[in-house]
Amino acid sequence: MSEDKHISPDWIAVDWGTSNLRAWAVSKSGRALDMLRSSDGMGGLNRDEFEPALRKLIAPWVAGGKTTIVACGMVGSRQGWIEASYATVPCKPLPDGMIKAPTANDDLSIYIVPGIRQNNPSDVMRGEETQIAGFIATNPDWDGVICLPGSHTKWVHISAGEVVSFQTFMTGEMFDALSQNTVLRHSIADTGWDDDAFHAALSDSISKPERIAARLFSLRADGLLTGQSPQIARARLSGLLIGAELAAARAYWLGQQIAILGDDALSKIYANALNEQGVPAMLTDANYMTLAGLNAAYQSLKETA
Amino acid sequence: MSEDKHISPDWIAVDWGTSNLRAWAVSKSGRALDMLRSSDGMGGLNRDEFEPALRKLIAPWVAGGKTTIVACGMVGSRQGWIEASYATVPCKPLPDGMIKAPTANDDLSIYIVPGIRQNNPSDVMRGEETQIAGFIATNPDWDGVICLPGSHTKWVHISAGEVVSFQTFMTGEMFDALSQNTVLRHSIADTGWDDDAFHAALSDSISKPERIAARLFSLRADGLLTGQSPQIARARLSGLLIGAELAAARAYWLGQQIAILGDDALSKIYANALNEQGVPAMLTDANYMTLAGLNAAYQSLKETA
Numbered sequence: 001m002s003e004d005k006h007i008s009p010d011w012i013a014v015d016w017g018t019s020n021l022r023a024w025a026v027s028k029s030g031r032a033l034d035m036l037r038s039s040d041g042m043g044g045l046n047r048d049e050f051e052p053a054l055r056k057l058i059a060p061w062v063a064g065g066k067t068t069i070v071a072c073g074m075v076g077s078r079q080g081w082i083e084a085s086y087a088t089v090p091c092k093p094l095p096d097g098m099i100k101a102p103t104a105n106d107d108l109s110i111y112i113v114p115g116i117r118q119n120n121p122s123d124v125m126r127g128e129e130t131q132i133a134g135f136i137a138t139n140p141d142w143d144g145v146i147c148l149p150g151s152h153t154k155w156v157h158i159s160a161g162e163v164v165s166f167q168t169f170m171t172g173e174m175f176d177a178l179s180q181n182t183v184l185r186h187s188i189a190d191t192g193w194d195d196d197a198f199h200a201a202l203s204d205s206i207s208k209p210e211r212i213a214a215r216l217f218s219l220r221a222d223g224l225l226t227g228q229s230p231q232i233a234r235a236r237l238s239g240l241l242i243g244a245e246l247a248a249a250r251a252y253w254l255g256q257q258i259a260i261l262g263d264d265a266l267s268k269i270y271a272n273a274l275n276e277q278g279v280p281a282m283l284t285d286a287n288y289m290t291l292a293g294l295n296a297a298y299q300s301l302k303e304t305a
Numbered sequence: 306m307s308e309d310k311h312i313s314p315d316w317i318a319v320d321w322g323t324s325n326l327r328a329w330a331v332s333k334s335g336r337a338l339d340m341l342r343s344s345d346g347m348g349g350l351n352r353d354e355f356e357p358a359l360r361k362l363i364a365p366w367v368a369g370g371k372t373t374i375v376a377c378g379m380v381g382s383r384q385g386w387i388e389a390s391y392a393t394v395p396c397k398p399l400p401d402g403m404i405k406a407p408t409a410n411d412d413l414s415i416y417i418v419p420g421i422r423q424n425n426p427s428d429v430m431r432g433e434e435t436q437i438a439g440f441i442a443t444n445p446d447w448d449g450v451i452c453l454p455g456s457h458t459k460w461v462h463i464s465a466g467e468v469v470s471f472q473t474f475m476t477g478e479m480f481d482a483l484s485q486n487t488v489l490r491h492s493i494a495d496t497g498w499d500d501d502a503f504h505a506a507l508s509d510s511i512s513k514p515e516r517i518a519a520r521l522f523s524l525r526a527d528g529l530l531t532g533q534s535p536q537i538a539r540a541r542l543s544g545l546l547i548g549a550e551l552a553a554a555r556a557y558w559l560g561q562q563i564a565i566l567g568d569d570a571l572s573k574i575y576a577n578a579l580n581e582q583g584v585p586a587m588l589t590d591a592n593y594m595t596l597a598g599l600n601a602a603y604q605s606l607k608e609t610a
Contacts (some may be wrong), residue, residue, distance in 0.1 A: 077527075084531075122526035132548035152522065168522040170487060177482040202474075203332060209374070210514035213546070214553040217457060217473040225391075234342070241518070248519040 007034045007061050011068040013294035014054070014110075016075035017127060018043040022054065025061045030295045034061065042074040042081075051079035052105055068096075069110040070298045072130035072290075076112040086117035086124060090162045092298050094135040098109060098305075113297050116163055123168050128154050131261055134292030135284060136161055144257030147274075147281070149266045151176070153245065155252035166175070167252060169245045173267075178216065187223030192231030201236040202273055205243025212244045218262070242273055253279050262286050312339045312366050316373040318599035319359070321380035321417075322432060323348040326358065330366045335600045339366065346378040356408055357387035359415070367412070374415040375403075375603045377435035377595070381417040391422035391429060395467045398438040400604050401609075418602050421471055428473050433459050435565055439597030440589060441466055449562030452586070454571045456481070458550065460557035472557060474550045477571075483521065484542060494529030497536030506541040507578055510548025517549045547578055558584050567591050 009025035013032075016022075019041035025034040040053035048223040055062075056070070076084030082102060094113060101110040115126030128148050135146060135157065148154045151172035157164040205212060219237055222228040226243035246253070253274060258281040260267045271281045314330035318337075321327075324346035330339040359374075360367075381389035387407065392400035399418060406415040420431030433453050440451060441463065442506035453459045456477035462469040482560040510517060524542055527533040551558070558579060565572045565587040576586045 013599055019461070117526075119530065122530045124526050124529055167519055168526070169518050170483075170489075170521050171518065173487045174483070174521070177486040178475075178479070181482040181486045182478045184475075209518070210549075210552050211475065212517070212553070213474050213514070213549040214472055216475050216479070218427050221422075221429050224429055225422055225424065225427045243461050244518040246517075247515050247519070 002268045006063075008063070009033055009061050011070065012058055012061065013291055013298070014069055014071035014073075014075070015127065015130075015290050016071050016080075017041055017075040019076045021057060022292055023054075023058050024294075025058075026291075028299075031290055036060070042077065042079065048102070049079065051108075055108075063106070067108055068298070068301070069108060070113065070294050070301065071101075071110060072113040072297070073127035075101075076115060077126055080112075082112065083108075084112040084114040086115045086126075089116060089118045089166070090164050090244075091116060092161060092292070093129045093136060093163055094300060098137065098297065098301065108237075111301055113294075116166075118166060120168075121168055125154055125166060127170070129163070130155070130293035130297065131286060131289040132158070132163065132293070134158060134289035134294075135259065135261060137292050137296045138289065139259075142257075142259075144259065145252050147253070147257060147258060147260045147262075147270060148272045148286075149260065149262040153270075155249050155250065160198070167249060169249065171241050171245045175241055178241075179234065183220055184216070184233070184237065187220045187228070187230060188233045188237060189230035192234055193246070194229075194232045194235040197232040198235040198239040199272075199276065200271075201239025202243040203239075203248075203276070205240045206236060206247050206277070209244045209247035212240060215240050215246075218304055238269070244271065246273060246277070253277070258282065259284055260276065261289055279304075307389075309336055309369075311370070314366050314372075316375065317363055317366065318596055318603070319374055319376035319380070320432070320435075320595050320599070321376050321378040321385075322346055323379045325582070326362060327548075327601075328359075328363050329596055330363075331596075331600065337596060340514055341365070346387050347382065355380065355406070356413075360413075360520065361485060361603075370412070370415055373603070373606070374413060375418065375599050375600060375606065376406075376415060377418040377602070378432035381413070381420060381607065382431055385417075386415075387417065389417040389419040391420045391431075394423045394471070395401060395469050396421060397466060398434045398441060398468055399598070403606065410429065416602070416606055416609075418599075423469075423471060423582070426472075428471055430459055430461075430473070434468070435598035435602065436454075436591060436594040437461060437463070437468065437598070437599045439594035439599075440564065440566060441595050442601045443594065444564075447562075449564065450557050452558070452563060452565045452567075452575060453591075454565065454567040454575045458575075460554050462557065472554060473503065474554065475512065476546050476550045480543060483546075484539065488525055488536070492525045492533070492584070493538045493542060494534060494535035497534075497539055499534075499537045499540040502537040503540040503544040503574075504581065506544025507548040508581070510545045511552050511582070514549045514552035517545060520545050543574070549567055551578060551582070563587065564589055566594055 010028040013024040022037040024032045084099040099109040145154045153169045156166040315333040318329040327342045329337045389404040403416040451461045458474045461471040
């Protein structure tokens with residue numbers, strides 16, 4: 001979007017994750033005027049490097065005067081710019097308690113959205129609460145379960161506008177670790193897909209999740225013995241892991257109204273898997289929900305000001 | 306063992322895995338006179354580097370004349386020195402079909418033990434068949450199940466001196482990948498242990514293996530929220546994964562006579578886990594079994610010569 005023209009945002013929205021930093025210049029009406037991104041994720045920054053990284057990214061939008069910024073994500077973790085303590089479920093996805101980040105100059109006022117914790121069983125989210133807030137702002141009075149697929153897929157039970165409970169599955173990260181850091185790397189392609197293989201593995205894994213530990217090495221053995229293609233192995237591993245997740249997350253989706261909020265391709269895989277279980281799922285636009293959530297946070301800031 | 310004295314072996318036994326190369330100078334009576342090792346594992350060698358790596362290691366023992374060498378392990382894989390094709394179950398652990406490796410000079414006669422395959426479900430072993438042969442040579446008439454714990458733990462059903470069926474679990478490699486290559490690395494210690502945490506996780510995972518996908522992220526969340534120590538997290542991850550393996554391997558150990566053949570520390574963990582399920586297990590010496598198996602292969606070579 002960033003062309004050579006003057007952008008004068010009313011405020012700036014920031015989604016600052018472990019690997020990436022994204023910022024939107026937002027108009028008074030809540031519309032995105034521009035978007036910029038960099039690879040200055042939280043994971044690569046020391047505490048004193050956050051402010052310079054942000055100033056560098058948003059420099060085209062800041063022409064003197066004071067600017068308000070609302071940020072969500074790992075920027076608020078213990079290893080981030082400043083820790084924005086977790087709120088505890090049940091709670092609104094945007095509870096009170098945004099924290100102001102320390103800055104060298106007071107031209108920038110930067111507020112960080114707190115994450116959410118659950119004490120039993122232990123679980124945490126940081127960043128997803130903002131997308132959930134955006135979803136609720138967009139779909140008021142919606143009760144059900146939001147699935148946010150990703151490296152750490154989250155299943156979140158929403159009732160009366162509050163996060164009631166949630167559960168994280170490391171499915172995406174397990175897929176990466178198994179396909180890249182174990183002997184399976186010799187048998188699994190980096191890209192490619194086979195729908196039939198995915199659905200067969202998914203169905204096997206949902207119905208017999210206790211067999212998952214026995215299934216994984218067969219991805220390697222089938223590559224050696226039957227000439228199974230690395231694309232089929234890739235789809236099978238995904239099916240096995242998502243199937244094991246769905247089996248363990250059954251209480252979250254069985255008989256529930258489901259919305260899926262995440263990356264397009266992965267969201268469709270989850271929607272297909274749920275459809276096979278007879279569960280319809282609504283697909284939503286994750287970027288839109290992030291911005292809508294940050295906007296809700298910004299509005300609450302103005303109300304309390 | 307290697308002191309400065311003349312070692313004149315009758316033949317040389319070699320265990321050549323992915324990461325390591327070990328050789329024993331063996332007397333006419335089958336006794337190890339000396340042992341040498343190097344890090345020249347199969348994984349780091351091109352095809353033409355195997356002979357130089359072996360000659361370098363065994364140079365102190367070879368003083369002209371002809372030498373017979375019997376080798377097992379990944380040296381016989383498709384990526385190894387020369388492929389020693391798999392025998393198919395049911396079969397003796399040392400079926401006919403040792404293959405002679407090509408050498409620049411005929412002073413060395415190198416025979417490689419074939420691995421074993423199973424067609425349904427697909428599975429393979431290479432190296433373990435030699436340990437199993439050693440176990441059977443040492444315990445003739447033994448029927449039951451041998452568990453070989455390691456990066457790729459194998460459960461092997463033995464009857465009438467044959468390998469009837471087997472199943473590989475990637476438990477050790479999953480432990481490494483999850484504890485080193487995912488977000489869990491922030492919450493899991495490299496060393497340390499907690500017996501109570503291990504047994505609680507093991508018991509939970511054996512009885513509800515379908516919940517494993519839901520348990521993993523709690524290792525991270527408990528580190529963040531309850532101050533769980535990285536040593537406890539380490540023992541819990543091990544308990545969860547071994548529990549899932551035992552749940553999926555139940556047909557291999559329930560009501561069976563079990564022998565465990567592997568690294569001492571890991572073998573004891575498996576023995577404890579099985580004991581808790583009311584299954585006694587015999588611990589054996591893996592190095593002894595490897596050498597005994599290579600000796601059995603050498604004897605069969607002399608018989609067919």
